Amino acid sequence: MxxxxxxxxxxxxxxxxxxxxxxxxxxxxxxxxxxxxxxxxxxxxxxxxxxxxxxxxxxxxxxxxxxxxxxxxxxxxxxxxxxxxxxxxxxxxxxxxxxLxxxxxxxxxxxxxxxxxxxxxxxxxxxxxxxxxxxxxxNGLNLPEETREEIKKIQKELSTLSLQFSKNLGENVDFIKFTKEELNGVPSDVVDQFDAIEEDGVTYHKMTFKYPDLFPVLKYSKDPNTRKRAFLGDQNKVPQNEELLKNSVILRDELSTILGYDNFANYILEEKMAKNSTIVFKFLNDLQEKLQPLGAKEIEILKDLKKDELQLPKHNEVDYFVWDHRYYDNLYLEREFQVNQEAIAEYFPLKTTIAKMLNFYEKLFNLKFVESETTSAWHEDVKQFAVWQLDGESPEFKGWLYMDLHPRDGKYGHAANFGLYSGFSDFNETRNYPVTALVCNFSKPTKEKPSLLKHDEVVTLYHECGHGLHDILGNVQYAKFHGPSASKWDFVEAPSQFLEYFCWSKDLLKSFSNHYKTNEQLPDDLTESLIKSKHVNGGLFNLRQLHFGLFDMKLHTSKTEVDISKLWNKLRQEIALVSNGNEISKGYNSFNHIMGGYQAGYYGYLWSQVFAADIYYTLFKNNENDLAKSGKKYRDIILARGGAYDENDNLKELLGRDPNNNAFSQELGLEN
CATH class of the missing domain: 1.20.1050.40 (Endopeptidase. Chain P; domain 1)
Known part of the structure; x- marks a missing residue:
């Protein structure tokens, strides 16, 4: 091969x-x-x-x-x-x-x-x-010339603002200095990767806001002030972006008004599955009503854990701050479910995990990935794979997949898939093949250890590769309808969210693992404790997503100027049930989604979960010993068609009925 x-x-x-x-x-x-x-x-x-x-x-x-x-x-x-x-x-x-x-x-x-x-x-x-x-x-081409010129002016300004917002994030190199004592509890292999500097005889460690630096500090630091500084520092970075977002919101409202829409959200949603803001608000508000009782119970448990750690009586009141959450969520998982993320990570060295993931996708979708020994990519860390489909008598080439997986200065700071070349057939019926890139930020290997993935990072890898496969496996005539970018934005996450479920299956999860020293699989006790923890504090997790989604929607449906900072902080306390501690944080300055494609669309992360759950529960949940048949059907109906056919029609064909939210409600432990 x-x-x-x-x-x-x-x-x-x-x-x-x-x-x-x-x-x-x-x-x-x-x-x-x-x-x-x-x-x-x-x-x-x-x-x-x-x-x-x-x-x-x-x-x-x-x-x-x-x-x-x-x-x-x-x-x-x-x-x-x-x-x-x-x-x-x-x-x-x-x-x-x-x-225009x-x-x-x-x-x-x-x-x-x-x-x-x-x-x-x-x-x-x-x-x-x-x-x-x-x-x-x-674009308003049926409007008078003077109006079209105004539209052109607004669109150009919005484009400039979006690009500058993203550039500011990508170029950010801010950091916070912590002493060794302030980082008490943070794993030593994490601290050892921080650059050290000497000032007045004191050694400081520089924590950047890259995920491999930030998240371990928020999850493991025993010093609440360290967690607070890390959280607020990250939230309040790139302050210059605030004005860019404010101006964008004003311009978007002006644009939608000129084009004859009630608000910018309705202009955007006209082309989405949801169709209008009324339907989106109903979906989000209903979800909030169902999730908040669950979230309230979860936060009381975490407050008790905080009291216990602080040696406070149970009857004492205690605030649960937003910067507390990663720490106490992780502590609860360790104490009550024996979920040791550091120990689990030893079973998921990056190189082996990639190989096992690709092997799984080969079986699920009848593919073959062949890594190139040499590559002329943009950086030496990049991996390059040729992807083949094995249905016929001879393998069929599908396209090129890149993986760029470690952080560096100037690099995109989150996890995403970038479609580069679309697949299409030209008018001579010559096939042109797609090229796609996974860009993530997992910790680099050290002299002592390879890059090791926490379980949530394993899930991220499977998710982003899901976007890549959506891109690679497209089989349409025109590039316009190829891959994730051609799908409706409130469906586009579903193919990747669906694949996350396999990272929570006991047998599959064990098969994905391989200890970096012993080559042993994840033991049963760690596997079972991890799986039991899947929906622990799931109410709070989804309420956090609701905070983002409702902030986005309120921002883009208001007809008066919005105090963005007040809205962000007020909504977080009301929806996510965590205290701001009288601190003003401005996480919207790094909320790149609503400046780069998901404006009036962030609800789609929750909306698409309904379809992901329905697909998994209907076709795969009780069929894990024979996934290939359903995998091929899913591949050909959902992934191959891109945006060439209506998503609702595709789902109905795949499921044999209209999609519903029963599986989603069951997954979250909610009543239908």
């Missing part, structure tokens, strides 16, 4: 600053020429003289443009990151200009009108034409 030769080489990553900008300028030049060509066809637009050139241009450039703009998130060269950001600014500006050309809209509108009932066009072609027409209308 390793001797297989992919029909498409991986993309080259040897860009200079000048090349990034020159290729960007070439793309814009040809894009303007294409728009001029299409505009000239108003008298007699056809599929051949309008639609095909439009599609071919996208085929030729979209992957390359994704590459060029991706480098701002992963390159170690700050100048290259700056060039990548500058390229994206230019590309977005051109996209706004192109999307009335002469081009008139041609596509006429082409759609003439072909709306053309039965000779296949499903994807007709849907693509309709989508182009709809996108132009949603």
């Amino acid at each position: 390793s001797s297989l030769t992919p029909p498409q080489a991986p993309p080259s990553w040897s860009f200079t600053n000048e090349e990034i900008l020159s290729k960007t300028e070439q793309y814009i030049k040809e894009g303007k020429e294409l728009d001029d060509l299409i505009a000239s066809k108003l008298d007699a637009p056809t599929i051949d003289n309008v639609f095909k050139p439009f599609v071919e241009f996208g085929n030729r450039y979209d992957g390359l443009i994704n590459q060029l703009t991706f480098l701002q998130h992963v390159s170690s060269d700050s100048k290259l990151r700056d060039s990548s950001l500058a390229a994206e600014e230019k590309i977005r500006e051109f996209g706004i200009e192109s999307g 050309r009335v002469d081009v809209f008139k041609v596509f509108n006429k082409l759609w009108t003439e072909n709306e009932n053309n039965d000779k066009l296949n499903h994807e072609t007709k849907k693509y034409l309709k989508k182009i027409n709809t996108e132009f209308k949603r």
